Amino acid sequence: MFARLVTKSLRERWDRVLVAVLAIMLGAAMVASLLTISFDISEKMGGELRSYGANLVVYPDEGWYIDSFESLHPSIIGWVPFQYFEIEIRETKVRLAGTDFEAAAKMNPWWYVEGKFPEQGEVLAGINAAGKLSLEQGDNLMIEEHSFKVSGILDTGTADDDRIFLPMEDAEKISGRSGANTIYLSVLGDVDEAAGTLESENYRVKKIRQVADTEKELLDKTRLLMSIVSISVLAAALLGLMSTMITGVLERSREIGLMKSLGCSNGRVAAIFFAEAGVMGTIGGTFGYAAGLILAQFIGLEIFDTSVSLKPEVFVLTLFISIFIALIGSLFPVRRAVSIDPVIALRGE
Amino acid sequence: MITAKDLEKKYGTTCALDGVSFTIEKGEWTTIMGPSGSGKTTLLNIIGCLDTPTAGSLVVNGKETVGLGQKARTRFRRENIGLIFQQFHMIPHLTALENVMIAQYFHSIEDEEEAKEALQRVGMEHRLDHRPSQLSGGEQQRVCIARALINEPEIILADEPTGNLDKKNEEAVLRIFRELHDEGRTLVIVTHNPEIGVMGDRVIEISHGRICGRN
Numbered sequence: 001m002f003a004r005l006v007t008k009s010l011r012e013r014w015d016r017v018l019v020a021v022l023a024i025m026l027g028a029a030m031v032a033s034l035l036t037i038s039f040d041i042s043e044k045m046g047g048e049l050r051s052y053g054a055n056l057v058v059y060p061d062e063g064w065y066i067d068s069f070e071s072l073h074p075s076i077i078g079w080v081p082f083q084y085f086e087i088e089i090r091e092t093k094v095r096l097a098g099t100d101f102e103a104a105a106k107m108n109p110w111w112y113v114e115g116k117f118p119e120q121g122e123v124l125a126g127i128n129a130a131g132k133l134s135l136e137q138g139d140n141l142m143i144e145e146h147s148f149k150v151s152g153i154l155d156t157g158t159a160d161d162d163r164i165f166l167p168m169e170d171a172e173k174i175s176g177r178s179g180a181n182t183i184y185l186s187v188l189g190d191v192d193e194a195a196g197t198l199e200s201e202n203y204r205v206k207k208i209r210q211v212a213d214t215e216k217e218l219l220d221k222t223r224l225l226m227s228i229v230s231i232s233v234l235a236a237a238l239l240g241l242m243s244t245m246i247t248g249v250l251e252r253s254r255e256i257g258l259m260k261s262l263g264c265s266n267g268r269v270a271a272i273f274f275a276e277a278g279v280m281g282t283i284g285g286t287f288g289y290a291a292g293l294i295l296a297q298f299i300g301l302e303i304f305d306t307s308v309s310l311k312p313e314v315f316v317l318t319l320f321i322s323i324f325i326a327l328i329g330s331l332f333p334v335r336r337a338v339s340i341d342p343v344i345a346l347r348g349e
Numbered sequence: 350m351i352t353a354k355d356l357e358k359k360y361g362t363t364c365a366l367d368g369v370s371f372t373i374e375k376g377e378w379t380t381i382m383g384p385s386g387s388g389k390t391t392l393l394n395i396i397g398c399l400d401t402p403t404a405g406s407l408v409v410n411g412k413e414t415v416g417l418g419q420k421a422r423t424r425f426r427r428e429n430i431g432l433i434f435q436q437f438h439m440i441p442h443l444t445a446l447e448n449v450m451i452a453q454y455f456h457s458i459e460d461e462e463e464a465k466e467a468l469q470r471v472g473m474e475h476r477l478d479h480r481p482s483q484l485s486g487g488e489q490q491r492v493c494i495a496r497a498l499i500n501e502p503e504i505i506l507a508d509e510p511t512g513n514l515d516k517k518n519e520e521a522v523l524r525i526f527r528e529l530h531d532e533g534r535t536l537v538i539v540t541h542n543p544e545i546g547v548m549g550d551r552v553i554e555i556s557h558g559r560i561c562g563r564n
Contacts, residue, residue, distance in 0.1 A: 001447075001451060004443075008443060008447075012441070254438070259451070262432070262451065262455050263428075263455045263456060265455075266419075266423075343394050343399050343400050
């Protein structure tokens with residue numbers, strides 16, 4: 001009978017129930033997408049951010065060069081060797097950087113190159129350096145006795161704009177030194193632990209704080225923003241459900257009065273309304289989860305360029321929060337329902 | 350069965366009942382009569398534990414009900430009283446059968462067969478799955494009588510049970526009351542229909558909250 005009472009009453013007021021379910025669904029969708037982003041994308045996002053630059057720099061001892069570098073820690077997901085040195089070209093001091101362009105392009109995807117990355121016998125001129133030396137794409141540049149073609153102009157908005165990049169072998173020929181004097185690393189995971197391992201191998205290690213901090217900050221800010229939106233939408237859902245329930249109680253006061261006159265206890269009246277709210281919470285939560293997943297997928301693809309996966313724990317949590325919100329939203333209406341005086345309600349006042 | 354002593358009910362300065370005392374024996378059909386606003390319904394509500402008096406004593410089925418808390422009054426009403434209203438009062442989205450079963454559910458456990466028998470008794474076996482909106486006033490009142498009887502209460506209280514019925518349905522309802530009386534049930538019926546008054550064992554007349562006549 002209890003189930004019949006609850007389901008028939010919900011069916012009778014399907015239009016109002018639909019509004020409440022939609023309100024909960026919106027809240028649940030936000031929660032589900034937040035949780036999915038937090039659980040699933042957060043790590044992917046970490047990887048994404050780290051791929052937008054190095055978070056660790058390794059130097060050899062003063063005056064030494066690193067001929068071959070090996071990944072000494074599983075968290076190190078990539079590295080780029082650089083050989084930096086200064087040279088005078090056309091009576092202007094210019095900083096040259098020999099590197100592995102394939103690795104450099106991967107680690108610095110924001111590098112904007114007008115032209116193309118250089119091959120053997122070519123250089124990539126930073127936009128400021130090119131300005132100083134009046135270089136354009138396709139020009140020839142003499143560095144000491146070697147002739148190079150400018151394959152492209154690099155615009156990064158960083159100190160790299162003052163440099164002229166060339167393949168490592170060419171840089172080694174000009175400097176007469178073999179190996180790298182700086183290696184930029186991308187670490188996914190515990191940066192401190194990776195740094196410790198490298199230090200134990202007698203490397204000098206410097207963390208790029210700015211990048212690491214920005215990374216964490218952006219993650220936190222994304223979460224904070226989504227949390228604020230989720231809380232706001234949940235609060236709106238709670239108010240929506242509450243007003244639907246209060247209207248329901250007012251409309252049904254004669255029915256509640258009748259039930260009480262027939263001997264229905266306050267506990268049972270409350271149970272009926274809580275059950276109705278629970279059903280609305282469950283339906284809203286389930287559909288909200290599905291909508292949230294679509295939203296999370298959209299956010300994932302549009303912002304982080306990665307797809308999200310289904311997480312059962314997100315479904316359970318979303319459902320739990322939806323039902324909890326529905327029950328909290330019913331507290332006041334239920335209090336009102338149990339306080340109905342059957343004599344007054346049956347008189348129609 | 351019911352003993353009232355100096356019952357008083359005040360709403361602010363208005364006195365709805367003023368020193369009402371009477372005794373109703375088990376199996377008696379008592380009709381409470383009086384003009385509108387005389388306090389009949391207030392008295393019935395107090396006997397049915399729906400309302401509480403401001404002063405006085407009321408022993409129903411051996412239990413003093415004055416001073417009982419709301420929870421205890423609900424329990425007492427559930428176990429001892431069957432209520433019939435002038436406006437019928439049914440749950441609109443439940444069928445006739447479910448409207449009877451709901452009283453079983455609030456009392457103990459529902460038994461569909463028993464509920465069907467109760468509806469059969471009031472001649473409503475052909476309308477089990479009909480909603481209140483699909484029933485006539487007389488049919489609704491018969492469902493309400495079945496609902497009032499379903500838990501075998503000691504006392505049946507009816508407030509103007511034929512007030513909204515046509516002659517034919519009034520007769521059908523009164524026939525059921527006569528059967529219940531013959532079975533030895535205690536009936537207390539509020540009405541201002543003198544025809545009903547003469548059908549019972551005794552009449553208590555109320556005016557301005559006081560008993561002004563009895564026979």
